[in-house]
Amino acid sequence: MIALLLRDLRLAVRAGGGFGLGLAFFLILAVLVPLGVGPESALLARIAPGILWVGALLACLLSLDRILALDYEDGSLDLLATAPIPLEGVVTMKAAAHWITTGLPLTLLAPVLGVLLSLPAPAYGWLVLSLALGTPALSVIGTFGAALTVGLRRGGLLLSLLVLPLYVPTLIFGAEVVRRGADGLSVATPLALLAGITLGAAALLPFASAAAIRINLR
Amino acid sequence: MNNLGCARGGLPLLEGVSLRLGAGAALVLRGPNGCGKTTLLRTLAGLQPPLEGTISAPAEALAYAAHADGLKPTLSVRENLAFWAAVHGQRDIAPALTAMDLRDLATRPAQNLSAGQKRRLGLARLLVTGRPIWLLDEPTVSLDTASVALFGAVVRGHLASGGAVIIATHIDLGLPEAQELDLVPYRAKPRAMPGGFDEAFI
Numbered sequence: 140m141i142a143l144l145l146r147d148l149r150l151a152v153r154a155g156g157g158f159g160l161g162l163a164f165f166l167i168l169a170v171l172v173p174l175g176v177g178p179e180s181a182l183l184a185r186i187a188p189g190i191l192w193v194g195a196l197l198a199c200l201l202s203l204d205r206i207l208a209l210d211y212e213d214g215s216l217d218l219l220a221t222a223p224i225p226l227e228g229v230v231t232m233k234a235a236a237h238w239i240t241t242g243l244p245l246t247l248l249a250p251v252l253g254v255l256l257s258l259p260a261p262a263y264g265w266l267v268l269s270l271a272l273g274t275p276a277l278s279v280i281g282t283f284g285a286a287l288t289v290g291l292r293r294g295g296l297l298l299s300l301l302v303l304p305l306y307v308p309t310l311i312f313g314a315e316v317v318r319r320g321a322d323g324l325s326v327a328t329p330l331a332l333l334a335g336i337t338l339g340a341a342a343l344l345p346f347a348s349a350a351a352i353r354i355n356l357r
Numbered sequence: 358m359n360n361l362g363c364a365r366g367g368l369p370l371l372e373g374v375s376l377r378l379g380a381g382a383a384l385v386l387r388g389p390n391g392c393g394k395t396t397l398l399r400t401l402a403g404l405q406p407p408l409e410g411t412i413s414a415p416a417e418a419l420a421y422a423a424h425a426d427g428l429k430p431t432l433s434v435r436e437n438l439a440f441w442a443a444v445h446g447q448r449d450i451a452p453a454l455t456a457m458d459l460r461d462l463a464t465r466p467a468q469n470l471s472a473g474q475k476r477r478l479g480l481a482r483l484l485v486t487g488r489p490i491w492l493l494d495e496p497t498v499s500l501d502t503a504s505v506a507l508f509g510a511v512v513r514g515h516l517a518s519g520g521a522v523i524i525a526t527h528i529d530l531g532l533p534e535a536q537e538l539d540l541v542p543y544r545a546k547p548r549a550m551p552g553g554f555d556e557a558f559i
Contacts, residue, residue: 142440142443142444143440143444146429146432146436146440149432149436150429150431150432153431153432154431212425213425213426213427213428213429214423214424214425214426214427215427215428215429217402217404217421217423217425217427218421218423218427218441218482219444220403220404221402221403221404221416221419221420221421222444222445223417223444223445223446224444356404356405357404357405357406
């Protein structure tokens with residue numbers, strides 16, 4: 140299973156792996172929003188938590204269809220399905236590789252972009268913490284969506300439509316953590332719910348993803 | 358495999374296929390295009406459930422080689438093969454590289470290989486799985502005569518070491534000892550699938 144994780148990471152950083160795509164999108168979004176809404180820092184500070192979380196979510200969404208579609212096209216998925224690794228382990232590793240190449244860099248980049256959006260100082264720590272807790276859920280849920288649409292040609296649009304509603308709870312609680320952190324309120328409740336979503340998704344969705352792949356490979 | 362029936366795209370293709378394969382035995386599947394060779398092999402490999410009948414070989418004993426080789430274009434020949442070896446819990450890929458004459462290509466990215474070289478790499482994967490029963494779907498597509506002979510020798514070596522092979526192919530692999538099975542008599546009569554799973558809803 141570690142071999143699979145290492146292979147996916149290696150593929151992501153080689154030519155055409157799409158490693159920087161999500162990051163570049165996140166950067167562009169954070170640069171364009173202040174240009175669009177104007178330089179008024181009070182307004183920017185109010186919307187910054189939401190913008191940063193929406194940006195991270197959309198950046199995650201960009202690379203979802205690569206998780207399984209490429210392996211399906213070149214036949215690797217058939218071979219992985221007949222390999223000794225359980226398919227649940229395969230999808231977990233795929234989600235982990237997606238998080239390391241997308242969610243983790245987004246989490247590390249977010250405070251820098253927070254400066255561009257004049258995010259209030261007390262919120263930076265909560266921003267990093269909420270993204271670190273919430274982006275694994277985005278990867279796991281996204282892998283489930285990718286598993287559902289794996290046999291479809293150009294299934295990217297359907298994948299986005301399927302996955303976006305599933306992302307809503309993560310977005311609500313993630314942005315809520317940052318907003319409350321910025322206002323100096325208690326963040327315990329949204330933080331606990333966010334962690335709950337991530338743990339629940341990571342525990343249950345690999346089974347659903349593996350089942351969806353098995354049906355799609357028939 | 359006993360009284361096996363299988364379907365493709367919700368349509369029954371084959372029924373009543375029964376066969377037994379001992380150690381060292383090779384079986385060549387024959388039949389016109391679309392008669393169900395690939396479907397039978399995919400069913401045997403456990404990628405789709407049989408409509409009826411049973412497969413008694415354990416899934417851990419079967420290695421499947423499809424039309425697609427499962428290669429990553431940006432990884433080198435060695436990296437591709439080492440990955441599949443690691444997945445199957447093996448370490449040593451050197452014998453497989455030598456057997457399929459890939460030693461000189463080991464550091465080349467798979468995207469720079471010719472179609473025949475890719476095929477050879479895909480077949481070398483079988484050697485690193487360490488599994489006794491090979492299911493080969495048209496293994497010789499895009500191979501030249503020399504490579505076909507090379508692969509024939511690999512298959513014979515596998516049989517000699519107690520393995521078994523089921524091959525769907527249209528050409529002669531140079532395996533005189535192989536049995537042949539024509540799939541045409543097993544073709545399923547058109548009928549509605551009982552309790553079929555409708556996958557066409559997506």
